[in-house]
Amino acid sequence: MAPKVQVQTTINNEPVQFLCEPRQSLLECLRDVVGLTGTKEGCGDGNCGSCTIKLGDRIVTSCLVLGVEAEGETITTIEGLAHGNTLHPLQKAFLEHAALQCGICTPGFLIAADALLQKHPHPTEDQTRFWLSNNLCRCTGYDKIIRAVQAAAVEIHGAPQ
Amino acid sequence: MATVFIPTVVRPRLNGLAQLEATGSTVGELLIDLETRYPGLSQHLLRPNLAISVDDEVTPLGVLEPVRPDSEVHFIAAISGG
Amino acid sequence: MSVTPYNVLGTRPIRHDGADKVTGRALYGADLQLARMVHGAILRSPHAHARILRLDTSKAAALPGVFAVVTAADFPPAAADKIVDFGEGDMLLSSLRGNILASGKVLYSGHAVAAVAAVNAHVAAEAVALIEVDYEPLPCVLTAPAAMAPGAPLLHEGLANGNVAEYIRHEIGDLTAGFAAATVIVEREFDTATVHQGYIEPQNATAFWSSDGRVHIWCSTQGSFVARDATAAVLDLPVSQVKVTPMEIGGGFGGKINVYLEPVAALLSKKSGRPVKIVMSRRDVFTGTGPTPGSRVRVKIGVDTAGKITAAQAWLAYEAGAYPGAMVGPGAMTVFACYDIENVLIEGFDVVVNKPSTAAYRAPGAPNAALATETILDEIAEKLGIDPLELRLRNAAKEGTRRADGPRYKRIGCVEVIEAMHASAHYNAPLPGPHCGRGVAIGYWFNIGLPSSATLSVNADGTVNLIEGSTDIGGSRTSLSMQAAEVLGIRAEDVHPTIVDTDSVGYTGVTGGSRTTFATGLAVYEAAQDVVTQMKARAATLWTAEEVDFSGGIFSSGPNTLTFAQLAAQLGATGGPVVGSAAVNPRGAGGSVAGLIIDLKVDPETGKTDVLRVTSVQDAGKAIHPAYVEGQMQGGTAQGIGWALNEEYFMDASGDMRNSSYLDYRMPTALDLPMIDTIIVEVPNPGHPFGVRGVGEANIIPPLPAVANALYRAIGRRLNSVPMNPATILNL
Numbered sequence: 001m002a003p004k005v006q007v008q009t010t011i012n013n014e015p016v017q018f019l020c021e022p023r024q025s026l027l028e029c030l031r032d033v034v035g036l037t038g039t040k041e042g043c044g045d046g047n048c049g050s051c052t053i054k055l056g057d058r059i060v061t062s063c064l065v066l067g068v069e070a071e072g073e074t075i076t077t078i079e080g081l082a083h084g085n086t087l088h089p090l091q092k093a094f095l096e097h098a099a100l101q102c103g104i105c106t107p108g109f110l111i112a113a114d115a116l117l118q119k120h121p122h123p124t125e126d127q128t129r130f131w132l133s134n135n136l137c138r139c140t141g142y143d144k145i146i147r148a149v150q151a152a153a154v155e156i157h158g159a160p161q
Numbered sequence: 162m163a164t165v166f167i168p169t170v171v172r173p174r175l176n177g178l179a180q181l182e183a184t185g186s187t188v189g190e191l192l193i194d195l196e197t198r199y200p201g202l203s204q205h206l207l208r209p210n211l212a213i214s215v216d217d218e219v220t221p222l223g224v225l226e227p228v229r230p231d232s233e234v235h236f237i238a239a240i241s242g243g
Numbered sequence: 244m245s246v247t248p249y250n251v252l253g254t255r256p257i258r259h260d261g262a263d264k265v266t267g268r269a270l271y272g273a274d275l276q277l278a279r280m281v282h283g284a285i286l287r288s289p290h291a292h293a294r295i296l297r298l299d300t301s302k303a304a305a306l307p308g309v310f311a312v313v314t315a316a317d318f319p320p321a322a323a324d325k326i327v328d329f330g331e332g333d334m335l336l337s338s339l340r341g342n343i344l345a346s347g348k349v350l351y352s353g354h355a356v357a358a359v360a361a362v363n364a365h366v367a368a369e370a371v372a373l374i375e376v377d378y379e380p381l382p383c384v385l386t387a388p389a390a391m392a393p394g395a396p397l398l399h400e401g402l403a404n405g406n407v408a409e410y411i412r413h414e415i416g417d418l419t420a421g422f423a424a425a426t427v428i429v430e431r432e433f434d435t436a437t438v439h440q441g442y443i444e445p446q447n448a449t450a451f452w453s454s455d456g457r458v459h460i461w462c463s464t465q466g467s468f469v470a471r472d473a474t475a476a477v478l479d480l481p482v483s484q485v486k487v488t489p490m491e492i493g494g495g496f497g498g499k500i501n502v503y504l505e506p507v508a509a510l511l512s513k514k515s516g517r518p519v520k521i522v523m524s525r526r527d528v529f530t531g532t533g534p535t536p537g538s539r540v541r542v543k544i545g546v547d548t549a550g551k552i553t554a555a556q557a558w559l560a561y562e563a564g565a566y567p568g569a570m571v572g573p574g575a576m577t578v579f580a581c582y583d584i585e586n587v588l589i590e591g592f593d594v595v596v597n598k599p600s601t602a603a604y605r606a607p608g609a610p611n612a613a614l615a616t617e618t619i620l621d622e623i624a625e626k627l628g629i630d631p632l633e634l635r636l637r638n639a640a641k642e643g644t645r646r647a648d649g650p651r652y653k654r655i656g657c658v659e660v661i662e663a664m665h666a667s668a669h670y671n672a673p674l675p676g677p678h679c680g681r682g683v684a685i686g687y688w689f690n691i692g693l694p695s696s697a698t699l700s701v702n703a704d705g706t707v708n709l710i711e712g713s714t715d716i717g718g719s720r721t722s723l724s725m726q727a728a729e730v731l732g733i734r735a736e737d738v739h740p741t742i743v744d745t746d747s748v749g750y751t752g753v754t755g756g757s758r759t760t761f762a763t764g765l766a767v768y769e770a771a772q773d774v775v776t777q778m779k780a781r782a783a784t785l786w787t788a789e790e791v792d793f794s795g796g797i798f799s800s801g802p803n804t805l806t807f808a809q810l811a812a813q814l815g816a817t818g819g820p821v822v823g824s825a826a827v828n829p830r831g832a833g834g835s836v837a838g839l840i841i842d843l844k845v846d847p848e849t850g851k852t853d854v855l856r857v858t859s860v861q862d863a864g865k866a867i868h869p870a871y872v873e874g875q876m877q878g879g880t881a882q883g884i885g886w887a888l889n890e891e892y893f894m895d896a897s898g899d900m901r902n903s904s905y906l907d908y909r910m911p912t913a914l915d916l917p918m919i920d921t922i923i924v925e926v927p928n929p930g931h932p933f934g935v936r937g938v939g940e941a942n943i944i945p946p947l948p949a950v951a952n953a954l955y956r957a958i959g960r961r962l963n964s965v966p967m968n969p970a971t972i973l974n975l
Contacts, residue, residue, distance in 0.1 A: 031274070035276070037267070041273065042905075048443055079268075082266055091265040095258065102494040102717065103265075105443050106265055107267050132913045133913050138442055138496070138878070140874055141916060209328075214649070217652070218830045219692070233649075237650065238572035238575070240689045240691055243604050
């Protein structure tokens with residue numbers, strides 16, 4: 001077994017150091033080493049999007065990133081989306097629009113949607129569907145998720161001009 | 162006399178009869194009555210994959226379910242679901 | 244606007260577990276961490292059918308970091324075989340054990356053979372690779388028609404007839420006379436592929452076998468009591484020796500009723516003395532759990548000039564997978580269930596094949612059958628020049644209609660659903676252009692009752708705590724809390740639901756069969772009535788009154804009135820706590836009819852189908868929380884569209900699944916679907932105080948035939964196999 005490596009990161013605005021084996025995915029490190037289990041594993045090969053996190057300024061499926069690759073990086077997970085006890089507008093919109101049923105895909109959708117709204121303040125339905133097409137949901141048929149994201153866009157950025 | 166409907170797969174054992182009249186105040190008593198005329202019949206009706214329907218309602222009481230003289234009793238596939 | 248008699252029912256409160264689920268705090272099975280916990284992995288067969296000649300685990304056991312290895316030899320000695328009751332879809336104990344860990348023969352590629360517990364999942368995987376198995380490969384058989392053919396390789400000794408485990412037959416009327424009276428007769432044969440429920444959360448189980456002999460299981464299950472009872476049966480323990488704590492569940496759709504990992508984790512824990520967690524990989528889920536059957540279905544329907552169905556015949560052969568239980572029973576019961584037909588013959592065959600042992604999937608068995616019936620009716624409507632919904636309306640089953648399997652329907656909403664489809668904006672809108680087609684179809688699902696228990700305790704601040712045992716897959720905490728709130732005259736937010744382990748609530752059946760809002764809802768309703776009765780007595784004590792009324796959340800007697808909250812604050816002085824409880828095993832589960840209207844566009848160059856517009860219609864009896872009713876309709880519709888257009892187990896000739904990842908097993912993404920419009924029809928179920936009908940399942944039935952009918956309108960040819968993917972469309 002290769003010796004463990006120390007990794008220094010910033011996770012959800014807090015400095016975090018963790019020890020990991022070189023073969024461990026970032027997803028595994030977040031869940032099993034750091035204890036942030038809000039990021040979910042649905043497939044382990046980058047196709048379901050449940051483990052989506054923000055790494056630096058891009059979103060990644062954390063099952064396809066090694067833990068050691070996070071050295072010096074800034075990470076946002078679902079646990080860092082709300083401000084204290086105040087839910088992010090996307091989180092509120094998901095609840096108000098019943099955009100989750102079982103909830104296992106929800107953290108990945110929220111992180112991906114947050115990145116979408118930073119890039120496109122008022123995404124069209126097509127833009128929203130395209131952006132979220134790496135996140136699988138088996139419960140909702142996506143209808144209420146798309147509506148929630150569009151409602152959150154208005155909540156954050158105001159009605160489109 | 163209540164009417165006991167015979168599942169299609171069991172009818173060959175009764176020379177093709179589709180329904181039988183029987184006397185009793187519960188499904189179990191109907192079957193006891195039928196056993197006197199058709200020995201061994203109830204073992205083909207009381208199977209784990211068959212549910213008992215009395216007057217068009219699947220009963221959780223099974224053979225203990227009360228019946229009226231004009232009741233209809235069916236043995237139907239136990240319904241499942243996802 | 245109709246005036247609703249309800250304060251809470253029909254509103255859309257925020258779900259009680261919502262904050263936990265949008266912040267990542269909700270704990271699913273794989274999130275569990277216990278002190279000294281080790282991790283399990285499963286060795287699976289690479290062969291679809293083979294004899295196990297030698298199984299040597301010694302090298303795996305010797306690997307540093309390995310704590311335990313188990314095989315089927317570690318099961319307690321087999322007692323007499325018996326039925327294990329899953330509440331729905333029973334299984335022989337010998338089959339259940341054989342599926343959990345193979346003994347003697349492997350029956351499908353992916354069949355579990357042995358398991359390891361190690362310090363982490365990586366070491367466990369390394370250890371699994373060190374297990375040596377010598378197989379003698381046997382010929383495999385992968386489809387129902389092939390398995391029924393003379394000379395087919397046999398999976399088991401002693402089934403009813405070769406690989407046919409069960410033959411089902413329903414017959415009413417005179418088929419020959421019925422077809423003689425028909426002016427149009429259409430007969431067609433359809434094949435459907437094996438598909439998977441596709442829940443995003445893989446199966447997982449953690450077990451700890453305590454030194455006092457009790458086994459504690461934490462798992463993702465649709466039914467904690469079913470998981471308890473099945474695990475106890477496999478391990479030959481009294482049920483009270485097993486305690487199951489249901490974790491949050493990341494989707495099920497019928498696929499998380501059976502047990503796969505729980506007894507294995509328990510055996511590994513017994514050997515290692517540590518808690519053992521096993522989480523399946525996605526390939527494990529595809530190849531080692533129960534998908535829904537592939538099938539061959541032949542249907543023949545005759546209709547007279549008046550558009551009345553005079554006779555109908557069905558022949559259904561469903562692939563059970565490795566062990567009997569293909570859900571062909573429900574297929575046979577639903578194939579003509581939407582219609583009033585006097586002359587019917589239905590034959591069903593439960594056929595074992597060398598594929599994973601199948602499990603329930605949302606109205607199991609019904610979509611395969613409805614594909615045939617609803618496609619043929621579409622063809623007949625065209626031949627007769629009748630609107631396809633009008634043809635269905637003329638034949639719709641109603642209260643009193645006798646089903647092919649004998650009983651007559653209670654009140655159902657078949658006519659109302661068809662009428663709502665006919666009147667919808669979608670059905671009356673023009674199609675957008677060339678290469679487009681519109682299809683319609685309907686489907687019926689029975690729904691079930693089964694036992695449920697619930698307890699309500701009143702808090703001094705006027706709220707109540709709800710203790711229940713139905714695992715919540717799609718918002719049932721809230722649909723149950725709303726029923727308690729309605730009875731008690733309080734807000735949904737004033738009910739605090741908790742789903743507890745099997746030691747802490749009365750027996751409760753699975754979250755399945757569309758039963759939770761109906762049956763556990765009834766338990767909650769009865770428990771709330773119990774609370775009302777007790778609270779009335781307290782008010783009577785307080786006021787020294789003979790009679791106390793309760794209406795609209797107000798207790799009253801003469802000039803005295805108290806709200807629920809005001810009286811709750813005085814319980815301490817009137818005799819102490821009030822706790823209401825109920826346990827039910829209800830009859831009267833009302834069946835639900837669903838319909839679908841779908842517009843498709845086919846690219847003639849590539850054969851790719853785009854879904855343009857969808858409207859799902861369903862009878863909910865009474866929609867307790869309309870947003871989650873819509874969610875069930877939209878979810879079932881999306882799954883049905885995926886099943887129709889793309890999804891399939893792609894097996895090679897050796898029985899290996901070649902597309903066991905989400906990349907290649909192509910479920911619908913957000914980009915593949917439009918918005919899914921919904922129309923909720925409410926024909927109250929007389930078997931529930933609020934009229935509830937389960938809505939979880941019927942919605943997946945219409946998409947297969949509706950898509951097939953729309954494709955026909957778009958391309959002018961009828962397809963007879965599912966999935967109707969671009970290759971199939973181009974090769975027509």
